Amino acid sequence: MARGGPPVIEVRGVTKAFGEREVLHGVDFDVAEHEAVALIGASGSGKSTLLRCIDLLEEIDDGDIFLDGEVITDPSVPPVAVRRKLGVVFQAYNLFPHMSVLQNVVLGQMRAQKVGRREAEEEGRALLARFGLAGREDDRPEELSGGQQQRVAIARAFAGKPRALLLDEVTSALDPELVGEVLEAVRDLKAAGMTMVIATHEMAFAREVADEVAFLHQGRIVESGPPRQVLEEPHAEETRRFLARLLEAGRA
Amino acid sequence: MTETATTAPGARRLEREAAKRRRARRNAGIAAASSVIVIGGLAALILTSPGWPTVRETFFSWSEFRNAFPEVLNGFWLDIKVFMVVEAAVLVIALVIAMIRVNRSPGLFPVRLLSTVWVDVFRGVPTVLLVYLVGFGVPALELEGLPTDPVVLGGIALTLSYSGYVSEVYRAGINSVHRGQTDAALSVGLTQTQAMRHVVLPQAIRRVAPPLLNDFVALQKDVALISIIGPQEAFRVAQIYQGENFNYTPIIAAAMLYLVITIPLARIVDRMGGAGGVR
Numbered sequence: 439m440a441r442g443g444p445p446v447i448e449v450r451g452v453t454k455a456f457g458e459r460e461v462l463h464g465v466d467f468d469v470a471e472h473e474a475v476a477l478i479g480a481s482g483s484g485k486s487t488l489l490r491c492i493d494l495l496e497e498i499d500d501g502d503i504f505l506d507g508e509v510i511t512d513p514s515v516p517p518v519a520v521r522r523k524l525g526v527v528f529q530a531y532n533l534f535p536h537m538s539v540l541q542n543v544v545l546g547q548m549r550a551q552k553v554g555r556r557e558a559e560e561e562g563r564a565l566l567a568r569f570g571l572a573g574r575e576d577d578r579p580e581e582l583s584g585g586q587q588q589r590v591a592i593a594r595a596f597a598g599k600p601r602a603l604l605l606d607e608v609t610s611a612l613d614p615e616l617v618g619e620v621l622e623a624v625r626d627l628k629a630a631g632m633t634m635v636i637a638t639h640e641m642a643f644a645r646e647v648a649d650e651v652a653f654l655h656q657g658r659i660v661e662s663g664p665p666r667q668v669l670e671e672p673h674a675e676e677t678r679r680f681l682a683r684l685l686e687a688g689r690a
Numbered sequence: 691m692t693e694t695a696t697t698a699p700g701a702r703r704l705e706r707e708a709a710k711r712r713r714a715r716r717n718a719g720i721a722a723a724s725s726v727i728v729i730g731g732l733a734a735l736i737l738t739s740p741g742w743p744t745v746r747e748t749f750f751s752w753s754e755f756r757n758a759f760p761e762v763l764n765g766f767w768l769d770i771k772v773f774m775v776v777e778a779a780v781l782v783i784a785l786v787i788a789m790i791r792v793n794r795s796p797g798l799f800p801v802r803l804l805s806t807v808w809v810d811v812f813r814g815v816p817t818v819l820l821v822y823l824v825g826f827g828v829p830a831l832e833l834e835g836l837p838t839d840p841v842v843l844g845g846i847a848l849t850l851s852y853s854g855y856v857s858e859v860y861r862a863g864i865n866s867v868h869r870g871q872t873d874a875a876l877s878v879g880l881t882q883t884q885a886m887r888h889v890v891l892p893q894a895i896r897r898v899a900p901p902l903l904n905d906f907v908a909l910q911k912d913v914a915l916i917s918i919i920g921p922q923e924a925f926r927v928a929q930i931y932q933g934e935n936f937n938y939t940p941i942i943a944a945a946m947l948y949l950v951i952t953i954p955l956a957r958i959v960d961r962m963g964g965a966g967g968v969r
């Protein structure tokens with residue numbers, strides 16, 4: 439995989455089981471700087487699990503993960519330091535309901551990165567404005583639409599100036615008419631050169647923003663490559679079957 | 691069609707409002723009548739009972755009330771003070787116990803085991819027995835430095851008992867906060883401790899505020915239990931009075947003082963949508 443710049447994230451032979459059920463079975467993949475990799479695969483194939491492993495929210499059983507060439511899955515590496523270099527946007531937003539929109543965005547800055555309140559809030563306001571949320575700073579998350587909440591979550595993940603963003607099906611919980619505004623925010627990040635892993639079911643979107651598509655099937659990356667190749671002329675039989683099923687369901 | 695459309699809404703609306711008023715009047719009438727019948731019936735039953743003149747004299751004597759009230763009130767002030775101190779201690783200790791119990795780090799295993807035992811034992815023993823055991827057991831040890839004041843000992847017993855209950859309330863609250871909240875807090879770079887403090891606890895405490903308040907009402911009443919080891923709190927004072935004058939009015943006075951505190955608290959619990967009644 440000799441693309442783009444040096445890899446920011448490298449996943450090598452990662453294995454992860456929950457009890458008896460092995461979800462990841464030797465996953466290999468990397469993400470170069472400024473590159474967006476779309477992670478596709480059936481429901482339950484382990485996309486969320488893989489992203490959680492990268493952010494050290496789950497402990498892997500075997501293999502290694504590197505961030506900027508340094509191993510992060512070694513027991514001697516403090517997970518907190520690693521997480522401060524990564525941003526995650528969760529499938530279900532996971533905003534903090536007891537805090538205002540602005541507080542959600544600045545919490546990590548103030549408590550983890552030790553940025554002063556003034557500076558953190560100034561940056562937070564600018565970020566919210568960038569994602570079309572100016573004027574909503576003092577609202578509670580519950581007062582926002584799903585699309586707005588997800589954009590707050592994106593702003594929150596981005597606030598820590600991460601080396602890479604991990605986006606977990608950021609549109610799957612949204613009504614169709616709200617999908618566009620969230621994808622627009624992701625496009626904006628891509629244009630700004632953000633390194634990203636995007637787990638998604640939106641093939642059209644994957645084709646548009648991703649530099650690389652990786653297909654996760656039965657715990658392995660079965661196929662990966664440029665979107666055009668993977669989505670239109672897949673080599674692997676499994677990829678073909680997956681895409682055919684999506685087409686039937688009217689999602690491709 | 692157009693005609694009905696323009697005139698009908700107004701007419702229907704007046705009709706509906708009239709019906710609503712009729713219904714409200716009728717409901718108020720029924721409520722009033724049934725109250726008169728039930729309360730009046732009970733009053734008549736009590737007031738015409740053969741023992742009523744004696745009961746009125748021994749439980750509701752105005753002169754006894756006036757005589758005893760200042761001292762009962764004085765005793766009740768002690769109840770209030772004990773309640774406030776115990777309450778504060780319980781809130782803190784219970785929180786510490788709850789945090790230890792939800793923590794999974796292996797280093798804390800011994801402390802975790804200890805807290806589990808604490809909760810099981812002190813919550814499992816009737817409060818009145820704890821008051822008795824601490825009140826008479828601790829001084830019997832004759833150890834230097836241990837408190838001997840029955841007020842302090844009674845307060846300690848209440849603290850032990852209630853911190854057991856309240857820590858379980860906290861723990862239920864902490865466990866009710868979705869795991870995704872901790873994940874999100876960790877993902878923005880917070881430590882486990884910071885995630886607990888800034889994200890999980892604030893949500894947990896908000897959620898369990900009604901049951902917490904419920905336990906306070908119960909504690910407020912249970913302060914009277916320390917009377918069995920001697921302190922001159924409201925019930926004790928009233929009891930002494932009753933023993934001397936063969937009149938129960940002071941106990942009624944003490945009961946009324948309790949109600950002055952517990953009824954407003956109960957209303958606050960109701961307002962917060964509190965689950966379960968007052969114990």
Ligand SMILES: Nc1ncnc2c1ncn2[C@@H]1O[C@H](COP(=O)(O)OP(=O)(O)OP(=O)(O)O)[C@@H](O)[C@H]1O
Nearest residue numbers: 456459461479480481482483484485486487488607
């Ligand atoms: N904490 C857990 N405990 C046990 N099993 C789990 C846990 N988390 C995930 N799994 C299992 O791991 C498998 C992969 O789940 P995961 O959420 O990663 O899939 P996914 O590809 O993200 O699916 P979706 O597209 O539906 O979000 C599933 O079979 C799931 O049941």
Ligand SMILES: [Mg+2]
Nearest residue numbers: 485486529607
């Ligand atoms: Mg998922």
